[in-house]
Structure formats: C-alpha cells, structure tokens
Amino acid sequence: MRWLPLLLLVLPLAACGGGKSSAPPSNLSPIAYVKSAASKTAQAPSEHAKITANATVGGQPLTVSGAGDFDNKTHLGSVHADFSVAGLSGTIDEVLDGTTIYMKSPLFSDGLPKGKTWLKLDLQKALATKGIDFSSLLSQDPAQTLAQLQGSGSVTKVGEETIDGASTTHYRATIDPSKLPQFEKIEALTGAKYGPYDVWIGNDDGYVHKMSLSYSVGVKGAKQSVSTTVSFSDFGKSVSVTVPSDSESFDATNASLKGLGA
Numbered sequence: 001m002r003w004l005p006l007l008l009l010v011l012p013l014a015a016c017g018g019g020k021s022s023a024p025p026s027n028l029s030p031i032a033y034v035k036s037a038a039s040k041t042a043q044a045p046s047e048h049a050k051i052t053a054n055a056t057v058g059g060q061p062l063t064v065s066g067a068g069d070f071d072n073k074t075h076l077g078s079v080h081a082d083f084s085v086a087g088l089s090g091t092i093d094e095v096l097d098g099t100t101i102y103m104k105s106p107l108f109s110d111g112l113p114k115g116k117t118w119l120k121l122d123l124q125k126a127l128a129t130k131g132i133d134f135s136s137l138l139s140q141d142p143a144q145t146l147a148q149l150q151g152s153g154s155v156t157k158v159g160e161e162t163i164d165g166a167s168t169t170h171y172r173a174t175i176d177p178s179k180l181p182q183f184e185k186i187e188a189l190t191g192a193k194y195g196p197y198d199v200w201i202g203n204d205d206g207y208v209h210k211m212s213l214s215y216s217v218g219v220k221g222a223k224q225s226v227s228t229t230v231s232f233s234d235f236g237k238s239v240s241v242t243v244p245s246d247s248e249s250f251d252a253t254n255a256s257l258k259g260l261g262a
Helices: 004-014 030-041 123-128 142-151 183-190 253-259
Strands: 046-057 060-071 076-085 088-097 100-104 118-122 154-163 166-174 193-202 208-219 222-233 249-251
Touching: 030 154, 030 166, 030 193, 030 208, 046 076, 060 088, 100 123, 118 123, 118 253, 154 193, 166 208
Parallel strands: 118 249
Antiparallel strands: 046 060, 046 222, 060 076, 076 088, 088 100, 100 118, 154 166, 166 193, 193 208, 208 222
C-alpha cells in the first residue's frame, strides 16, 4: 500500500475551521484582509467540509473525493471518501482525534489482526523520532496557517466569485516556505515544495468558504505531487464524532513511519 501515505497527506487537510458572521473591514490590504478573515474563521466551533484532491504516487494518479464534519474545539473530525489509485478503487473512513488518525477501508481490512476494524496512526509519535512536532503541523486552526501568509512574497486579489451560492473574493498568495513552522526539518524529511495558495472569503459573512493548495514531496526518493481543494459550509453546526476504541483498532504507527520513508 505505497499510496497510503498520500491519503494521510490529503485527508487531514480538511481539518480547518469556520468563522463568525461579520466580514472583515473592506479597507484592509489583501494580506491583512486574509489574516482577519482567517482569525474569524478559527472562532466557529465546527464546520462541514467537502474535499477533492489529485496526486501522483510512483507515476500513478490518485484521486480522492469526500466530505466530513469537524469540531474545532475538541479537535475531532470524521471523513468518508472515495478514492482511485493504480487500478484500485474503494472507500475509506477516517476519524481525526488531534494528531491521531483512524482509518477503515475494505482494501486493507483483511490485513488487520482478527477483531480489528480500524487502522490507528499516531503521527505525533511517528514524527517525534525525526525531531518534528506534528501537533503544530496538524493545527485545526486555519488562522495559524493563513497568518503565515504575512511572511509570503505577495498576496493578490484575483476577483469576485460565487462559491456554492455565496458571494466571495478570491485571493492568491505565494508561500515563502522558510516562514512555515519547522520547515527545515520537514524539507529534509520530505523535500516539500509549495505552489500557490488560494483562499475564497465570503463578502457578507467573513467565512473562508474555500481553500486550495498544491505541493510536492519526496517519498523514498520519488517525487509525489498533491493538489487539494476544500470547501466549507454549515459553520457552527452540531458535530458528533465517535473515536474507535482500542479493542477495535490496530496501532500501525511504526509501520506507517516506514511507509513514509523513515
């Protein structure tokens, strides 16, 4: 399952936030406007997210589409997604509990020990041996991510667009990787390279309605590219997430680290 690490890179990107009901002041500069909207976005207790992603794994295309709900205060979320890669297609259910990810899929269920239905990966523990604090990377607060754009080379206004019936303004930023947390360690481990970062902000409500980014990483010496788009709605809705118990989960943390090229 050499493609499994790419699912780990794609799906957790949905773990962002929602916002308050008022838009940021209109007289702000583009970078200040994006930062203000991100701060508002982080204050909602929850949101629904739709995810689409495309990636390459060893030259094979990987496509993912799914949706899920996330509670930003408790850092819990769940996603159901369909994917296709290397001639295989299937579904995967994922539960996010802080920096721990639980996954269930018919494609690998037969390989789990008897009585286990979920694959558990503790990413914080896995990357700690590499000197990386994953808790700061898997922030469910988009303000942390978007605030980093202040250190970017530029942020420009692209234009007005309608997203799922909402009037939004589209902004694009060029990311300065040196401003990202622990970038030197991450670059040494993955060879990560980042493309443009796009954000669509609601003109009336100040929500971040859509986020899109692309990047590439090197896994076992092979370059793999990822492009992901996440759309947000239902800000503040009630979210119920059940974390799989130890009795039904197989902890594959060490195996997942090997799969990531450690």
